Amino acid sequence: MSQTLTLRSARFRSEREADWQTLEALLTRIERGGARSLSADEMIALPRAYRAALSALSVARETSLDKGTTDYLEALCTRAYFAVYGNKEKLSSRLYGFFAEGWPSAVRALWRETLVSLVLSLLGVAVAYLLVSSDADWYYSFMPGELAGGRSPASSTESLREGLYHDGGASGLSVFAAFLLSNNARVAIFAFALGFAFCVPTVALLIYNGCALGAFYALYVERGLGVELTGWLFIHGVTELFAIVLAGAAGLKIGTALAFPGACSRLDAAAEAGRQAAGVIAGVVVMLAIAALLEGFGRQLVTSDLARFAIAGVTAVLWGTYFYAPRPAAEEPA
Amino acid sequence: MSAGVKTRERSLITPEGVDLRLKLGEAGARAGAFLLDLTFMLIALIVVTVLLIVAFSQLGAAPGASGRADAFAVVWILFFFVLRSFYFTGFEIGPRAATPGKRLLGLRVAARDGGRLSPLGVLARNAMREVELFLPLSFLLSDAVGVDALISIVALVWCGIFVLFPLFNRDRLRAGDLIGGTWVIEAPRRKLLPDLSAAAASDAYAFTTAALDAYGIKELHVLEDVLRAKDDATLKAVAERIRAKIGRPAKPGEADAAFLEAYYQALRGRLEGRLLFGQRRADKHAR
Numbered sequence: 001m002s003q004t005l006t007l008r009s010a011r012f013r014s015e016r017e018a019d020w021q022t023l024e025a026l027l028t029r030i031e032r033g034g035a036r037s038l039s040a041d042e043m044i045a046l047p048r049a050y051r052a053a054l055s056a057l058s059v060a061r062e063t064s065l066d067k068g069t070t071d072y073l074e075a076l077c078t079r080a081y082f083a084v085y086g087n088k089e090k091l092s093s094r095l096y097g098f099f100a101e102g103w104p105s106a107v108r109a110l111w112r113e114t115l116v117s118l119v120l121s122l123l124g125v126a127v128a129y130l131l132v133s134s135d136a137d138w139y140y141s142f143m144p145g146e147l148a149g150g151r152s153p154a155s156s157t158e159s160l161r162e163g164l165y166h167d168g169g170a171s172g173l174s175v176f177a178a179f180l181l182s183n184n185a186r187v188a189i190f191a192f193a194l195g196f197a198f199c200v201p202t203v204a205l206l207i208y209n210g211c212a213l214g215a216f217y218a219l220y221v222e223r224g225l226g227v228e229l230t231g232w233l234f235i236h237g238v239t240e241l242f243a244i245v246l247a248g249a250a251g252l253k254i255g256t257a258l259a260f261p262g263a264c265s266r267l268d269a270a271a272e273a274g275r276q277a278a279g280v281i282a283g284v285v286v287m288l289a290i291a292a293l294l295e296g297f298g299r300q301l302v303t304s305d306l307a308r309f310a311i312a313g314v315t316a317v318l319w320g321t322y323f324y325a326p327r328p329a330a331e332e333p334a
Numbered sequence: 335m336s337a338g339v340k341t342r343e344r345s346l347i348t349p350e351g352v353d354l355r356l357k358l359g360e361a362g363a364r365a366g367a368f369l370l371d372l373t374f375m376l377i378a379l380i381v382v383t384v385l386l387i388v389a390f391s392q393l394g395a396a397p398g399a400s401g402r403a404d405a406f407a408v409v410w411i412l413f414f415f416v417l418r419s420f421y422f423t424g425f426e427i428g429p430r431a432a433t434p435g436k437r438l439l440g441l442r443v444a445a446r447d448g449g450r451l452s453p454l455g456v457l458a459r460n461a462m463r464e465v466e467l468f469l470p471l472s473f474l475l476s477d478a479v480g481v482d483a484l485i486s487i488v489a490l491v492w493c494g495i496f497v498l499f500p501l502f503n504r505d506r507l508r509a510g511d512l513i514g515g516t517w518v519i520e521a522p523r524r525k526l527l528p529d530l531s532a533a534a535a536s537d538a539y540a541f542t543t544a545a546l547d548a549y550g551i552k553e554l555h556v557l558e559d560v561l562r563a564k565d566d567a568t569l570k571a572v573a574e575r576i577r578a579k580i581g582r583p584a585k586p587g588e589a590d591a592a593f594l595e596a597y598y599q600a601l602r603g604r605l606e607g608r609l610l611f612g613q614r615r616a617d618k619h620a621r
Binding site: 006007008009010013014017020021024030031032034035051054055057058062063064065066067068069071072074075076077078079081082083085086087094174175177178179181182185186189190192193194196254267268270271272273274275276277278279281282285 | 346348349350352354355356404405407408411412414415419429430431442444446447449450451452453454455457458459461462464465466469509512513514515516521522523524525526527528529530531532551554555558559562599602603605606609610
C-alpha cells in the first residue's frame with residue numbers, strides 16, 4: 001500500500017477503479033454497436049460489473065466525500081442500468097413481432113374506437129350526400145379546390161367519366177404515389193396527435209373527410225356514374241379509408257383516455273393509451289404506403305371496372321382477415 | 335447542492351435496491367438539443383439534395399429527361415418524408431435513446447415508470463411533434479399570403495401553448511412525453527477524475543482538530559471544485575479565507591495549492607471519520 005493513500009475512501013476507490021473502467025468500456029461498446037457486439041464472456045461479465053458498481057455507489061454515498069467519484073459512479077450506474085435492463089431484442093425480430101402479433105392485436109383492442117370513427121365518417125358521408133343531392137351548391141362548401149381537381153357540378157358528365165379512367169396519364173405516377181404517401185401519412189399522424197385535444201379535432205377531421213367523400217358521391221350518382229366512381233375510389237380507398245378510420249380511432253383513444261382516465265391517474269392513462277394508439281399508427285403508415293401504390297399505379301393502369309372491384313374486394317378481405325380473424329392461441333415463448 | 339438541482343432530482347430504484355437519483359433535463363438543454371437536431375436534419379436534407387442532383391445529372395440521358403426528373407422527385411419526397419417522420423424515433427429507439435442533439439447535450443429519453451423504454455412510446459412522443467410544432471409552423475411559414483391574420487395568430491398561440499408546455503409541469507413533460515409515457519433525463523458520460531486526496535501530502539501541515547472542525551461537507555465539495563479548476567486567483571483567495579478562519583498564518587514560501595491540497599485531505603479524512611460514526615456534517619453551520 002502506497003504511503004500517500006491514507007484515506008479509507010481513497011483506498012476503496014483505488015481497489016475498484018479498474019473494474020469501473022472496464023464496465024465503462026463495455027458500455028461504450030454497447031451504446032455504439034448494440035449488445036450483440038459483446039462476446040459471450042463479456043455478456044456474462046456485464047451484469048456482474050454493473051452490480052459491483054451499484055454496490056460501490058451505495059458505499060461511496062455513505063462513506064466517501066470525494067464528489068468526483070460519487071458523481072462518476074452515479075453517471076456510470078445510470079448508463080449501466082439502461083444497458084442492462086434496456087431493450088436488447090434485434091430490430092428484425094421486433095419488426096416481425098409487430099407485424100405478426102402487435103399490430104393486429106393493437107387494432108383489435110381499439111375496436112370500439114374504430115366503430116365510432118367509422119360511424120363518424122359515415123355520418124359525414126350521409127350528411128354531405130343528402131345536402132349536395134338537394135342543392136348542388138353545397139358541393140363547393142365540402143370540397144377544397146385542390147382536392148376536387150376540376151370536378152364540380154359545372155363539369156359535363158362526359159368529362160367526369162373521362163376523369164375516372166384517364167386522370168394524370170402514365171408519366172408522373174411514381175411522383176404522385178410518393179406525394180400521396182407522405183401527405184396521407186401526415187394526415188393520419190394529425191388524426192392521431194390531435195386526439196390530444198380531447199378528441200374534438202379528430203372528430204372534426206373524420207367528419208370532414210367523410211363529407212368530402214359524400215359530396216363526391218352525390219355529384220357522380222346524380223350523373224349516373226355511381227358504380228364507376230365506386231370502382232375508381234375503392235381500388236385504393238378500401239385500404240386508405242380504413243387506414244384513416246384507424247388513425248382516427250387512435251386519436252379518439254388518446255382523447256378519451258385523457259378526458260376519462262378511469263381508475264388510473266391521468267398521466268398513466270395517457271401513457272398507456274398513447275402506447276396502444278402508437279401501435280396502430282405505425283401500421284397505418286404501412287397501410288397508407290400500400291394505398292398510395294394502389295392509387296398512384298393501380299388506379300391509373302387498371303381501368304376496367306371489374307378489375308377495380310376485384311382489387312377492392314381482395315384488399316377488403318385481406319385486411320379484415322389480417323386484423324380480425326381469430327387466430328390460434330399464442331405459442332409458448334421460446 | 336443548489337435547490338434547482340434538488341427539484342430536478344427523481345428517484346429511480348433499481349431492482350437491486352439502489353436509488354439512481356435521476357436528474358431531469360433542463361428546459362434550456364432540451365430546447366438546445368431540439369435546435370441542434372433541426373440543424374442536423376436541414377444539413378442532411380441539403381447534402382442529399384446536392385448528392386441527388388449530382389447523381390442524376392451524371393446518370394446520362396438514356397431514360398429520357400422526364401423519367402430522370404421523376405426518379406429524382408420520388409427519391410427526394412421519400413427521403414424528406416422518412417427524415418421528418420423517423421429521425422427522432424429512429425435515434426431514440428437505438429441503444430442510447432437519444433438523438434444526436436440530445437447526445438451532445440448529455441440527455442436521453444427514459445420511460446417514466448423506470449421500466450424499458452417502449453419503441454411505441456418513443457413513436458407516440460415523436461408523432462406529437464407534428465402537431466406541436468410542424469403543423470402550426472407550416473401555417474405560419476407556407477403560403478402566408480393566402481392565410482389570413484387570424485389563422486396566423488391562432489397558429490402562434492397554439493405553438494406557444496405546446497412549446498411552453500414543459501415549463502408548466504413539475505416533470506418538464508412535453509405533450510408528446512405525456513402521451514408516450516416518457517421523460518428526458520440527464521445522462522452525461524463522465525470521466526473518472528483523479529482523487530485529490532492522492533496528491534502529495536506532507537506532514538509539514540499538521541492541522542489541529544479545531545482547525546478541521548471549521549467546515550462541513552458542503553465546503554469540502556466547494557474546495558474540491560476549486561482545486562480541480564486550478565485557477566490561481568481563486569486558489570489564493572480561498573487559501574487566505576481558510577487561513578484566516580482557522581487562524582493559521584501562511585509560512586514563508588508556502589504554496590497556496592499545496593496548502594489547500596493538504597487541508598482538503600485532512601478535512602476529508604476528519605469528515606469521513608465522523609461519517610463512519612454516523613455524523614454527517616452537512617455544512618459549517620451544522621455541529
